[in-house]
Amino acid sequence: MKLPLLLAGPIIRRADYRRICIWVAVRQAGTVRADLFHADTGKKIGSGRTATLPLGDRLHIALVPITPEDGDTFPRDVLLTYEVLHNGKSIVRDHPDLTYDGLALPSLFLPGDRPPLQILHGSCRKLHGEGEDCLAAADTLIARHPRDLKRRPSVLFLSGDQIYADDVAGPLMPRLTALARQLTGWHEPLPGLDTPPSFLPIYGRDAATGLAGFTSSHPSNHLLTFGEYAALYLLAWNGELWPDEWPASEKVIPLLPDGGHRIALQKKYDKELAHLQRTRAALPAIRRALANIPTYMTFDDHEITDDWNITALWHDRVSRSPLGRRVIANALAAYWAFQGYGNDPDRFQAPYADLLPTYFTAKRSADHDLQARFEQTFWSRASFSYHAPTRPVAFVLDTRSTRRYDSPEGPSRLLGDPDAHLADLAARAGYRRGDPLLLISPTPICGYEPVERLQSLIAPLIGPHRLDDEAWRSNLNGYLDLLLALSRQLAPRWTAVLSGDVHYAFNLDYTFHGPDALPPLHLLQLTGGALKNTGFKPRFLAGTSTAFSLFNDGTERSSIRFQTDLPDAAWTLPTRWTETKTLLPLDGPTTSPLIGDNTLGWITLERGHRRLIHRLLLRTEDGDQMATARFELPK
Incomplete structure (x- = not known):
């Protein structure tokens, strides 16, 4: 098959008021230029250019930074369009299927402070997974209101497993x-x-x-x-x-x-x-959506391999295998090129933008020093966490390469040093203590208690690899460290946690009461099902009661309330804390608070960030459906 010039993209990546980055993959080397226009007037308001990075004979990527031509910033709440040219020739106008509503070019906008704010999120997209591909629902939402910026989504978070490298059809x-x-x-x-x-x-x-x-x-x-x-x-x-x-x-x-x-x-x-x-x-709808909304991505395990870094024993065994080391490095190099680079170019450009073109264009089969350098560069990366310039700001957590282990085969701490990790993200983002926060965690921080406890009981009998027990709460020390760090370092007025991974969707209103000196921590756990990987159907668990301290609190909500004592010898943190979880019901095609079907999450912040609505879009053979949960947010 003859390859087209444009192999993938354009995809809008990191976008703020001073720079908008457009990613493309092309067949030929060259210079890629991007121009930004005011959609209504056609006036050119920004441009940028960059040379492609060679990653193979017929694989070249470019991340083009568009900066303002006049002034320091781009306008907010204004529809913008962009053009992409390769060696002076348009590679966008040859794809009219990338545009909406009669626009000649792909479009986007940068939201201001006026509500509502529309956010999309999803994860777990296996190409041969069961059910409909719900990432295409993003295209449907944009197509409904491409010029109405109060209704059009402005950002998409993909929170892991964008590919299943370990399970290919x-x-x-x-x-x-x-x-x-x-x-x-x-x-x-x-x-x-x-x-x-x-x-x-x-x-x-x-x-x-x-x-x-x-x-x-x-x-x-x-x-x-x-x-x-x-x-x-x-x-x-x-x-x-x-x-x-x-x-x-x-x-x-x-x-x-x-x-x-x-x-x-x-x-x-x-x-x-x-x-x-x-x-x-x-795929045509998905490609169009990615060309028209700023998208932030992170990995979970399937971009690399199932169970990646699940235990210390796993990590050490693979690191000692020459084949294992090389495959992990190959996978992370691809992650950087196709996902990581565009999340935050300033943070993730070095050393990869220099190393990879050298590595992939050299006869590296005979250059053992270059091979070792390639492997070590990716194995030694401290973290791929970053912040996204949304309002509220979003912290996107790398819970795979930053792990810490308490024992060779026990569950890991998903974030090795939460205090240092959050302090670094807050400093980079200019986060102010007490501000609301979006937190992107591939796996839910506040899980559905019956399932997580059942996993904890079974794991010692069958082993963590077979169960894939990777909840935050699997390692209680790591879980508590994260909650205390959030409360101590950031004290957000509220935090919305966007997650996937578990292949079923639910909404939890969660409050953590730590030591008296710390303010209570209020989290909204917004968990979407898989984009395309229908599997576990949890509806039969939704009404479980006494076995897991789950009971009805007199409203239509089911609540989990429990208090835990920790032995002093095992903990250096306070020996007593309380947490309250409320599993919110859903309005829509099902009365169950849990959904096991493929979904795309759609979050709306309205009334001055005083109300959050989380819609779960289900795409079925019978048509699109929507289940909704609503949160009232603290002042």
Whole structure:
């Protein structure tokens, strides 16, 4: 397949009043320029240019910073449009399907202080996951009111698992490995493997992932090379790169001695193909949405590998495997190129923007020093946390590479040093103590108690890798440290926590009462289901009562209230605290406060940030539906 010039994008990334960044991936090297216009007058108000970064023979990325031409800032609450040119030729006007409502160019706006504020959030988008792809609902929302800035969403947070590198659909593998070779220009050799990964059969990578030390539950099509990781990002964002025809399962599944196993794989292949075709149908809408709303991203584990850094033993085993070290470095390099760089270019440009072009254009198979430098650069990264310039400000937490371990196999502290972490983010963001706060945590900080306690009971019996028990509360020391740090360092008037990961949606109103010297901490836990990975259906748990101290408090809400004593010998923190959780009901197609279907979260802040409405958009074969929870916020 001949590659188009524009491989992916444009995607609007970090955007504030002084700079708007546009990301693209292109086939050819060159200079990329972006111009910003006032949508109503057509006046050019900003521009920027940058050289592409080569990451392969036919893979070049650019993050173009647009800055104001007159004055120091861009206007607020004004519809803006932008153009992108590669070597002087437009690469946007050739894609009229990227625009809304008769506009000639993609558009965006920077919200001011006037409410309401519209925020979208989601996570967990597996291309062959079950159900409809709810990221396409973002396109529907923008298309409804592209010129009405009071109703149009202004920012999108993707809070993890944008790709499932450890669980790739069989039908997609031939196209993915071929695209990887086209992009990079070679079969990447990997330490410990005699056969380049591109020559491994479909559903034939179990041995390689075992050699790397990985513990994914679906390892048979695990990505290994940088080119493969890059190709999956492109396929997740651009349907033009997908195959026109899919080979039949009986032609691609190898002849196996065990005929029953072969039949089972063929059935799996056919099922995955059906789910992939749904995803492909949604890709034009998803591509248009990403071109028209500033988007902030972070990883969870599936961008790298399932269970990434889940325990100290896991981390040490993979770090000692030459193959494991290389694959993790490849995955993080792809994360930086396709997600991390655009989140905060000032913070994440160095040293990657210099290292990666050198590394990927060199004959690195013979340069062991460069290989070691590449691996060490990513393995030693302290944190990929950052703040997004929204109002309220958003702190986006890296809960994977900043972990701390209390024992070799016990649950980890998801944020190793919350005090230092939050202090750094607050200083960078100019956060003022007492201001409201948005906190993006891939997994919920305030989880649904019955499920989390059930996991805690089962984990010692079957092991954390099989259960994937990664709740904040799994390590009570780390959980309490975070809550105390939030209260001590920031004392926000209220905090809205945006999360995903658990594949079911719920809303909790949470209050933490720590030591008397600290103010109470008020959190709103807004958890969305998967964008496309329907799995666990939690509705049967919603009415559980006595077993988990869950009872009705006389209203329509179900409440969890409990008080915990901690032994002094095990804790250096206060030995007593209380927390109150209220599980909010939903108005909509279901009366259950929990939803296990695919959803996109839609948050509206209105009445001077005095009320928050969290809508969960469900996209089904019968049409779009919406479930709503409402919070009254403290002054």
